[in-house]
Amino acid sequence: MNCDGVINLGDINPFSQALAFPVQWTMTYPGCQIQNGDINGDGTTDMRDINPFSNWLSQHMGEPCPL
Numbered sequence: 933m934n935c936d937g938v939i940n941l942g943d944i945n946p947f948s949q950a951l952a953f954p955v956q957w958t959m960t961y962p963g964c965q966i967q968n969g970d971i972n973g974d975g976t977t978d979m980r981d982i983n984p985f986s987n988w989l990s991q992h993m994g995e996p997c998p999l
Contacts, residue, residue, distance in 0.1 A: 933964075934964075938997060939993060939995050939996075941993075942996060947969055947981075950977055951969070954966055956993070956997065971984035971988050
C-alpha cells in the first residue's frame with residue numbers, strides 16, 4: 933500500500949489511511965492504485981479487506997508485492 937514494492941509492516945499505516953482517508957492516500961501516494969488494498973477481490977478497498985490484509989501480510993512478509 934506504500935508502493936515500495938515489498939510486503940512489510942510499512943504497508944499497515946498506508947492501508948489504514950486508504951480506508952479512512954482515500955483522497956489523502958491518493959495525494960500521499962501519487963501513481964499508486966488504491967485498488968491494491970482490495971485484498972478480498974470484491975472490487976473495492978474497504979473495511980472488508982482488513983482481515984484478508986492482516987492474513988496476507990503475515991503470510992507474505994518480505995516478499996515482492998505482486999501488484
